[in-house]
Amino acid sequence: MAFKIGLLGLGTVGTGTVQILRDPVQRHPLVNDLEIYRVGVRSPAKARAVDLPAHLITTDLDAIVTDPAVDIVVEVIGGLEPARSLILKAIAHGKHVVTANKAAIARYGAEIFTAAEQAGVYVLLEAAVGGGIPVIEPLKQSLCANRLHTVTGIINGTTNYILTRMQNEGGDFADILADAQRLGYAEADPTADVDGLDAADKIAILASLAFGGRIKLSEVHCEGIRQVSAADIAYADKLGFVIKLLAVAKRDARSLLDESAQLQVRVHPTLVPKSHPLASVNDVNNAILIEGDPIGQVMFFGPGAGAGPTASAVVADILNIAAILKVERGSAARSDGTPLLDPLLACSHQDYYAIAPIAALVTRFYARFLTGDFPGVIGKLGTCFGNHDVSLESIVQTGLRDGLAEIVVVTHHVREGNFRTALDEIRAMESVSQIASTLRVL
Amino acid sequence: MAFKIGLLGLGTVGTGTVQILRDPVQRHPLVNDLEIYRVGVRSPAKARAVDLPAHLITTDLDAIVTDPAVDIVVEVIGGLEPARSLILKAIAHGKHVVTANKAAIARYGAEIFTAAEQAGVYVLLEAAVGGGIPVIEPLKQSLCANRLHTVTGIINGTTNYILTRMQNEGGDFADILADAQRLGYAEADPTADVDGLDAADKIAILASLAFGGRIKLSEVHCEGIRQVSAADIAYADKLGFVIKLLAVAKRDARSLLDESAQLQVRVHPTLVPKSHPLASVNDVNNAILIEGDPIGQVMFFGPGAGAGPTASAVVADILNIAAILKVERGSAARSDGTPLLDPLLACSHQDYYAIAPIAALVTRFYARFLTGDFPGVIGKLGTCFGNHDVSLESIVQTGLRDGLAEIVVVTHHVREGNFRTALDEIRAMESVSQIASTLRVL
Numbered sequence: 116m117a118f119k120i121g122l123l124g125l126g127t128v129g130t131g132t133v134q135i136l137r138d139p140v141q142r143h144p145l146v147n148d149l150e151i152y153r154v155g156v157r158s159p160a161k162a163r164a165v166d167l168p169a170h171l172i173t174t175d176l177d178a179i180v181t182d183p184a185v186d187i188v189v190e191v192i193g194g195l196e197p198a199r200s201l202i203l204k205a206i207a208h209g210k211h212v213v214t215a216n217k218a219a220i221a222r223y224g225a226e227i228f229t230a231a232e233q234a235g236v237y238v239l240l241e242a243a244v245g246g247g248i249p250v251i252e253p254l255k256q257s258l259c260a261n262r263l264h265t266v267t268g269i270i271n272g273t274t275n276y277i278l279t280r281m282q283n284e285g286g287d288f289a290d291i292l293a294d295a296q297r298l299g300y301a302e303a304d305p306t307a308d309v310d311g312l313d314a315a316d317k318i319a320i321l322a323s324l325a326f327g328g329r330i331k332l333s334e335v336h337c338e339g340i341r342q343v344s345a346a347d348i349a350y351a352d353k354l355g356f357v358i359k360l361l362a363v364a365k366r367d368a369r370s371l372l373d374e375s376a377q378l379q380v381r382v383h384p385t386l387v388p389k390s391h392p393l394a395s396v397n398d399v400n401n402a403i404l405i406e407g408d409p410i411g412q413v414m415f416f417g418p419g420a421g422a423g424p425t426a427s428a429v430v431a432d433i434l435n436i437a438a439i440l441k442v443e444r445g446s447a448a449r450s451d452g453t454p455l456l457d458p459l460l461a462c463s464h465q466d467y468y469a470i471a472p473i474a475a476l477v478t479r480f481y482a483r484f485l486t487g488d489f490p491g492v493i494g495k496l497g498t499c500f501g502n503h504d505v506s507l508e509s510i511v512q513t514g515l516r517d518g519l520a521e522i523v524v525v526t527h528h529v530r531e532g533n534f535r536t537a538l539d540e541i542r543a544m545e546s547v548s549q550i551a552s553t554l555r556v557l
Numbered sequence: 558m559a560f561k562i563g564l565l566g567l568g569t570v571g572t573g574t575v576q577i578l579r580d581p582v583q584r585h586p587l588v589n590d591l592e593i594y595r596v597g598v599r600s601p602a603k604a605r606a607v608d609l610p611a612h613l614i615t616t617d618l619d620a621i622v623t624d625p626a627v628d629i630v631v632e633v634i635g636g637l638e639p640a641r642s643l644i645l646k647a648i649a650h651g652k653h654v655v656t657a658n659k660a661a662i663a664r665y666g667a668e669i670f671t672a673a674e675q676a677g678v679y680v681l682l683e684a685a686v687g688g689g690i691p692v693i694e695p696l697k698q699s700l701c702a703n704r705l706h707t708v709t710g711i712i713n714g715t716t717n718y719i720l721t722r723m724q725n726e727g728g729d730f731a732d733i734l735a736d737a738q739r740l741g742y743a744e745a746d747p748t749a750d751v752d753g754l755d756a757a758d759k760i761a762i763l764a765s766l767a768f769g770g771r772i773k774l775s776e777v778h779c780e781g782i783r784q785v786s787a788a789d790i791a792y793a794d795k796l797g798f799v800i801k802l803l804a805v806a807k808r809d810a811r812s813l814l815d816e817s818a819q820l821q822v823r824v825h826p827t828l829v830p831k832s833h834p835l836a837s838v839n840d841v842n843n844a845i846l847i848e849g850d851p852i853g854q855v856m857f858f859g860p861g862a863g864a865g866p867t868a869s870a871v872v873a874d875i876l877n878i879a880a881i882l883k884v885e886r887g888s889a890a891r892s893d894g895t896p897l898l899d900p901l902l903a904c905s906h907q908d909y910y911a912i913a914p915i916a917a918l919v920t921r922f923y924a925r926f927l928t929g930d931f932p933g934v935i936g937k938l939g940t941c942f943g944n945h946d947v948s949l950e951s952i953v954q955t956g957l958r959d960g961l962a963e964i965v966v967v968t969h970h971v972r973e974g975n976f977r978t979a980l981d982e983i984r985a986m987e988s989v990s991q992i993a994s995t996l997r998v999l
Contacts, residue, residue, distance in 0.1 A: 131851060135702050143701040143769070228904040235895030237902055241699065247852045249691075249699030256698070256901050257683065257691030259585040260577050260872030267999075327585070327906045334912035347925060347994050350955065350965050354923075361999065377913035386923050386998040392858065393999075395837060409573060409865025410689045414858040416834065423851025430702030439899060442885065453677030457881060459698050460679055462670040464769045470776035471819035481796075481828050483789060513792065523792050552789050554800065556828040557709075557835075 119152035121185035124192035131426025180205035190214040213432040215242035221316035239432035244317045247424025248417040263407035266364045270317045272399035272419040273308035274360040279397040310339035311382040314362040322364035338383040356386035474532030479556035485519040485549040503537040561594035563627035566634035573868025622647035632656040655874040657684035663758035681874035686759045689866025690859040705849035708806045712759045714841035714861040715750035716802040721839040752781035753824040756804040764806030780825040798828035916974030921998035927961040927991040945979040
């Protein structure tokens, strides 16, 4: 059973999506059931990183979303229009939709989800927030038993990159923005990122999911990072804080059982205590901290953007829809009458993996020896390791312990079997009293 | 439509599960469809933190797993037997199963999942690894498009607590273990934790899911933390590392496309570079770092144990099964003929949330002022804030900038509206040249 994908857009994320779908080895077997059926682009003549058969490509995006053969429409053109209209038309034609479009969902989510509910189709949007970091689906599924009260995120990679560099280099906003633009970390028109608008779109989506209600984007309080100065970062540092652009959605814990309680949904630069889990989220990384009862705190951390990570989220959504369609269509499909299981939730793999023996491991080691305090012991250890192809990064006599010399060795990447053979030889040396410890190094 | 739960065990996790199910307000609406139908315990007379009607309680666990009315069996008794037999019997009677039992799944997973596949039922186990941290479901669903190559976890809270204290206090293993036992962070027989056996169970489960094959637990290389000494932690620190008990599952990236490639699955104390995301995971927290193509790295962080977090994972699994059952049973259920959607994946909430105005926010502030260098300016600022109920934590003249005095203020938690009113008044003061910045403090 193949599921036919109509892909709208073949930019960065669209290309990443095609690359995953055409290279299914060692991904979930369900990827084999997905067929790239049509790809809608604006300029078919443009050179692409993926080489698709010409008959798949069309400039008629309307024809894709209305094609009776298409099961799932994947919208990765971005922007408000024609994305919104295409999504709505796809829904009206009974297609399930996967989108990475935070701007369209944050503005037209109500219209889109109402239409989807009426048509009985899914609109999934994992890629809209946090790039490849699983956060939408965990909010919907893994955390669904919780009464959530706070979502706090670093959900804009560009501003986090700029703030991290301001923190590390002591530079001012304007200079580092200019450099970030030169390096491709910030767009020529950086408004959506640096003024917090992108983060506002995303926190509106997260708040809606976390608290199960709709959010008017115009009511989200939004401040960007233009006014953050090197002086403030330096003073914050002295006070024990780093400055991060946080997006916060909060239901007042005191009134948690009061359904009429108001939400806070806001984006602004914030002094974050250095010991806070979000304080060490640097560069273009994103992280989302979710708090509630009874979970306490959980945090999701990873790459907030990029073709590969975002495409990972897009294809995960496609696979989730395909899995459900498989269950629905197969309701009585198995010959022996047992129900067909959701292939993502079931554990159906039968084969055993061969596990490599630990001797075959290639890793770095730390080892500590207690030896007689004779000249030449370090040389003997070094020679023995060398004889067994164990290359050393350092070997240092760190001091004396109980009248014995203490020697600490750190290896380069070596084969564990070789290291152990060398240790056996060292253990037999008269001058070595004890191999006090051996530990692997990550 | 109610889904009937047969709960096996009313210990810590069982009690947490009942507490969630009986308090559905502001959780997912689907919680209302779950009914605690039978609860199997060993000692019905025992005092419990939850007050259940007597007719729900039974000591006949066999009767629960064979009861035709039960939809979902939740196994939270732990241990190998009778857990294994009860799970298998529940499966044979067509029940879906939710379990938190890492020991039984790591040993009998092959038998259990084969039986489940044949019976067409789900066996979900989010609570078996990482307590409340969503990791099983993200591996199965959100990351299913990836070709994963490495899973690295801190997945035993007890050993991480001991190692964190050894790191912070410089103490030796035996002393801190004894104290951890006194405080309830380690069990009287600490073997399963400190010898790495618990982590081995969990990494076997994660490896199986990440790489889609079965793992023989006996082949998992396992070393505990008994041999980690204060001296090693001190040397590691000097070399730029912390020592963590890591559980690692790795498919060799160089042979990623070679299906016959061997896996590494191992648990051992490891020197972790201080800059690594896992290095700052301290105390009883767990974290799981997952790497693959094209996602790069994602990390899940949170409470690895505890009644509430673990019950959060148990109830999420129950809700996931209920959601699928709802779709299956309702295939043609809606009166207008449109398909019923999975209530967890769909976005069906219709109501708008009221968003609080930013002036109502209660938060801490940081503010920086440039003023004339006159005596009494700090007093004027302090008085003005005080007049508007803005309580200050500190107010410091930090130096001179461009011939002006620079004053940094940090407030306690104050109402933003009051703070802004005070700022308006300060802005009008002759002695104040500029409010150079105002930032909120997390």
